[in-house]
Amino acid sequence: MQQKRIPLSKIVFVFLVVLGCQQEKKLPFLGPKEVGKQGDTLYHKIPDFKFLNQDSLWVSQKDMAGKIYVADFFFTTCPTICPTMKTQLLRIFDKFAEDDRVRILSHTIDPEYDGVRVLKDYAKKLNITSPRWNLVTGKKSDIYRLGEKSYMVTAQEDANEEGGFVHSGAFILVDQNRHVRGIYDGTKEEDVNHLIEDMTLLLKE
Amino acid sequence: MINKFAILGLMIIGISCESREEITRQQYVVEGMNLYQTNCANCHQVDGSGLKDLYPPLAKTDLWQRVKMSELACIIKHGQKDSIRVNGKPYNAYMPANPKLQALDIAELMTYMREKWSPNKTIFSLDSARYALKNCP
Numbered sequence: 001m002q003q004k005r006i007p008l009s010k011i012v013f014v015f016l017v018v019l020g021c022q023q024e025k026k027l028p029f030l031g032p033k034e035v036g037k038q039g040d041t042l043y044h045k046i047p048d049f050k051f052l053n054q055d056s057l058w059v060s061q062k063d064m065a066g067k068i069y070v071a072d073f074f075f076t077t078c079p080t081i082c083p084t085m086k087t088q089l090l091r092i093f094d095k096f097a098e099d100d101r102v103r104i105l106s107h108t109i110d111p112e113y114d115g116v117r118v119l120k121d122y123a124k125k126l127n128i129t130s131p132r133w134n135l136v137t138g139k140k141s142d143i144y145r146l147g148e149k150s151y152m153v154t155a156q157e158d159a160n161e162e163g164g165f166v167h168s169g170a171f172i173l174v175d176q177n178r179h180v181r182g183i184y185d186g187t188k189e190e191d192v193n194h195l196i197e198d199m200t201l202l203l204k205e
Numbered sequence: 206m207i208n209k210f211a212i213l214g215l216m217i218i219g220i221s222c223e224s225r226e227e228i229t230r231q232q233y234v235v236e237g238m239n240l241y242q243t244n245c246a247n248c249h250q251v252d253g254s255g256l257k258d259l260y261p262p263l264a265k266t267d268l269w270q271r272v273k274m275s276e277l278a279c280i281i282k283h284g285q286k287d288s289i290r291v292n293g294k295p296y297n298a299y300m301p302a303n304p305k306l307q308a309l310d311i312a313e314l315m316t317y318m319r320e321k322w323s324p325n326k327t328i329f330s331l332d333s334a335r336y337a338l339k340n341c342p
Contacts, residue, residue, distance in 0.1 A: 077299070080247070083247045083248040083259075086256065086259075090257075125257055125258040
């Protein structure tokens, strides 16, 4: 019996199509979109900001230009989800330790207590020495507005909540052009694995 | 035939009598593990390694020999405001209280942690937990 042989070229073709499709995978653009004057799509963008970091230096959108970064919201005396979030951020930090294209931006939602000195002490205890991980403080209303309007997370004071604040444990992935490309649950290891994969993908764009 | 059953019966009675306390201890360990993961692992980590210099480790520490068990029970229940020394290193982040944990929860937690990290892997009984909590500073 003679078997019909599939020509090699066909196999190669199918292989290339499959490979091509996989490379096509791109992260979505999150947040409200607008139509520009030329009829082009304007994606949601993180606006200008300016906060003080743990070394008492100003950090603004200029420091993030051309970098991808993970943003989160926390407070140093948080007894609930923050320790888990910081454990996960440390994983991300270690993973991209050598990569100058990556930043981490942790905003305190309790700026009245978390001044520069408190943040410095917290950073020191977590062994955060790299200037690539900024813990920032500023005007409370600025931080809350940026969190809710731009990073699309909830953050507010709530006396009934343990620690006095209610906030989501989200990690927000922002691309080189200030667009939000992913939101993850920073308290779940699997979700953070997904974030790490997406960061690798985003770095190839 | 009767002999065989008699021997088997005696063996079962023997095992169950000898290890009634051991069975309780093992139940405490299992319950304690769940309680640990819900209430403690956030900061002290599932493996008890702590979080850098922020939150102290529980595994491989001198806590189990240096600090009284009743004192640890009180820290779990009422939190810790002062700095605490673990393996010679001071940690000064405060630990929140766990008002929801009752004496039985604390007995289970302590038994679990002893099983994992203390050289003394015995039960921390409900009576011990009640007594400790009644006499907290």
